[in-house]
Amino acid sequence: MKSTLKSSSFTEKTIVRNYPKGFKSEELREETVVSSSSLVKGETKEIFLDGIKISIRKGKINPPLIIDVEHNFPFFKMHFEIEGNSHYTPKNDRSVAVKIPNGHYNFFFLPMVKGKLRYDCYKRNTLEILFTKDYLKRVFGHSYRAVSSSFGDALERDIPFLMWKHSKPITSQLQFIIDEIINCTYEGAIKKAYLESKITEILTLFFDSLKNKKTYQEKNITEDDYLNILKAETIIKKNLKNPPTILELSQITGINQFKLKQNFKLVFGMPIFSYLTELRMVKAKKLILEKGYTVTEASYEIGYKNPQHFTTAFKRKYNYLPSKLKKH
The missing domain is CATH 1.10.10.60 (Homeodomain-like)
Incomplete structure (x- = not known):
């Protein structure tokens, strides 16, 4: 699994990240990626669980920051833009545009990611959670398609899915779970179990919302x-x-x-x-x-x-x- 990011704002111009297939990790693993160019400053804390990659970003940028992005794997993501904004524009017909303003979130599946990311803000503070289809099956069993409603249907048909056409404001309930993830002080196996439970809690809220059609009109x-x-x-x-x-x-x-x-x-x-x-x-x-x-x-x-x-x-x-x- 490989992610490629290209931007004139990066010191290295091109950043390539390789990940284990399916984000496999028997034990919790943490890394901190520091950016210190004149245009991008800050750090990203990455936490790898079994089938999950959590990114906690905090930093400053000199907008507009434009990045060519490509992932060679199906992209499942829960994205919380606590501070800042994010706009993805696809260059293929197997993605859809995803725009997340300040204080908003969205949940989406893109079979292919190849396009441009644009950030028009001076500060960014985000929680971004990637996961895999195998993780969903492990948590929700073979009934995951029924449980996840329209998301599960899109998954089986291998077509893009965007939970909200217009990203929604982060609710107080979600904000509290986000804070619990970001500020978690547990270590090792206990931290792994705790974070997995929080991610499952968010997915459960999302799937319940889809199943009961609690969408805002x-x-x-x-x-x-x-x-x-x-x-x-x-x-x-x-x-x-x-x-x-x-x-x-x-x-x-x-x-x-x-x-x-x-x-x-x-x-x-x-x-x-x-x-x-x-x-x-x-x-x-x-x-x-x-x-x-x-x-x-x-x-x-x-x-x-x-x-x-x-x-x-x-x-x-x-x-x-x-x-x-x-x-x-």
Whole structure:
């Protein structure tokens, strides 16, 4: 299995990476690839499991960065553009274009990859997960086609598959799993088992979404309204402690309150208040687990005036008390 990347921005101009067939690896293996040219600076942490390659990228680039890319193997990928953007344009009829904006994700299968990658951003922070058909069979058994719905059908017919025509915003639920993968402190066999469980969890969410057709109805939302919904979500994220009212969000985004509530639910799969609560719970978890906040401190930080109200909301969502949280 070989990947070839060519760009005038690279020090070596052409980078060729060879991988074991099917990303086979009996034990967890980690590598760090450092880029230090004048146009690309940063590092990529690569983690190899059995049938899985995880890439955690963080760095700065001098846009636009354009790369000719080619992989000589079927390409299965979950791509989370936490910060930055990515745009793949194919040069063959066995791929489809994949555009992932800042804060978005997509899930796709390309039988052949040969085309151009373009990045128009100064910073990139991503989680990219490659896997194989054998891995899917190992995890989901021979019923993987039925389990994975339209993805499984595309796989059997060997045709390109793109989960979302327009990449979706990373939900708070996905962001929490992403953080767990990126910040995992386990080692060896325990880390391998833990990361595999997290990847299976993401795939399960994706397949459940496909099976139950929980897709957001893009045809009912204009491009301008969609961008305004993303603007509303950004405002909510930045103001968890003192969130705006529906009326204030409506005035800021220019969408009437009814349309705002309706379209927000179509895009994010839940009402605005439920989404706000979800974001607050995820942030509280991070504050307690990663920064050592007490339950009371975390509750105040995310906007709860009464810690008991926070504890009740947390238990309602996770079915355990926030005091049970322990750092890994």
